Amino acid sequence: MKKYYLIPCLLLSLAISALPLRIHYTNDTHGASLPIEYREGEQSFSLGGYSALEYHLNQSRSQHPRSIYLDAGDQQTGTAFAARNINGVTGAAVIEVFNRLSLDVISFGNHEFDSSNSNTQALMQLSNYPFVNANLIRKDNGDYFGDSPYTILEREGLRIGVLGLTLVELPEKVKAENTANLQILPYKEAIDRHIEKLDRQTDLIVLLTHLGLPADSLLATELDNRIDLIIGGHSHDWLPEPLQVNGIYICSAGSRLAFLGSLDLEVENDRIASLNNNLIRLTPPPESYSSPLTDYVNTIEAEIRAELDQVIAIIPQDWIPDKFQETVLSRWMAEALKQEYAESQAPDIAILNNGGFRKIIRAGEVTVRDMHEMLPFENYVGFFTCTGADLITFLELNGTHMMTRPYDICQTSAPGWIDHICKDWHLHMHEPEYNLGAEILQADKIYKVVSHDYVIGQWQKYLGFEPQNASITNELIVDAMLRQIKHQYPAPTAENPR
DSSP: OHHHHHHHHHHHHHHTSSEEEEEEEEOOOTTOOSOEEEEETTEEEEEOOHHHHHHHHHHHHHHOSSEEEEEOSOOSSSSHHHHOEETTEETHHHHHHHHHTTOOEEEOOGGGGSSOHHHHHHHHHHOSSOEEOSSEEETTTOOBSSSBSEEEEEETTEEEEEEEEEOTTHHHHSOGGGSTTEEEOOHHHHHHTTHHHHHHHOSEEEEEEESOHHHHHHHHHTOOTTOOEEEEOSSOOBOSSOEEETTEEEEOBOSTTSEEEEEEEEEETTEEEEEEEEEEEOOOOOTTOOOHHHHHHHHHHHHHHHHHOSEEEEESSOBOOOTTSOOHHHHHHHHHHHHHTTTTTOOSEEEEEGGGOOOOBOSEEEEHHHHHHHSOSOOEEEEEEEEHHHHHHHHHHHHHHHHHOSSOOEEESSTTHHHHHHHTGGGTSSOOOOBOSSSBOOTTSEEEEEEEHHHHHTHHHHTSSOOEEEEEEEEEHHHHHHHHHHHHSBOOOSSOOO
């Protein structure tokens, strides 16, 4: 009698051994509170915004009760919404949005460190979801920076381990002081500290990373089958079908909320038995859609519009950022910065990194919001001195960056320097004469440079020499550029209709 009773139980056990799970995921959302216009041929359409994310996320959740939502970092920086300072915390509005979206876990992106280390910690305190990270260590006490190296989520009998990693190049991506108190472990070393214990406690292990797709792919070659899945950000790749490297799946959902990743898994015997990925296009919700989240976003956006949406200038050409070559935008920025301080500081040259320019502004009207989103970082104007020989060292390094692209290049106010890099420097045919505008560069002369605190703090990366007599002002570079654009391209007024 017992034998006949056991057979159905065994069959039932086998039937339910494969447990389904839906993983929702985003990365590099960058404060994209409102829809963004895209073009395909002659057609244009809108994607994204927090309301669209909430609508599609709720739709998907309703279809699959066993689900989680993960974010691979860079929620911050890129819009006026993300730059909003609420009760002394820059980016607090973004945290509130993801609290309302019931995000389960996030890993640190580099842009979570843009304001200051204390601001990063304040963001963590405001969030209802944990910041997981296994490779950032506080130098003062040896603790992990973040809420924990990993967390374990439980969904109806399924245990999902989520371990976070942040790019080892973090100190190169933000102001030096923002990460000065952190030690960064190599990825594999950080994983090895926890993987054995985490594997014993879970049915599925996800690495939630902000490394970029090339680094994720390389890391996968070093791992074993205890790691099932990598959900990553930083390089803004969108993968309709997950990559599979060394038996490990890698997923990424693009950037700025064009898509919501939705990954359907079946987990069996501590492994992924089946997998299907879907990138949900975040089309606008129905016009009738409303929620407390949409009310919150609309309230913040109304405040921003009142403060920042006034037209301040009319520009004659498109301003299109490019990290690796001179543009109309980069040249204007460098020349305008030098001009802004010509009377008070008399700089000989301005130097700005092209990666600091972040928004396309089309010819025509420019608003205060446009300028803040063009220059979203809290960079402060700074000055230093150097020799002409130092500037030649800088030029050679800038030329290397232009050719090999390890970092963004720097734009200068000196005429023709980028052209020299392209045509002369790499040929080593002769010593070119570098024109500063009013004079030819002299190797033994001392020059004064206007720049900002990020370039000055990252001098090894951008300049190749240590700045002398460096001083940082309390003026944001965006404020200096606002004065210049109003002066050079003033918008018509009732008193001056042009």
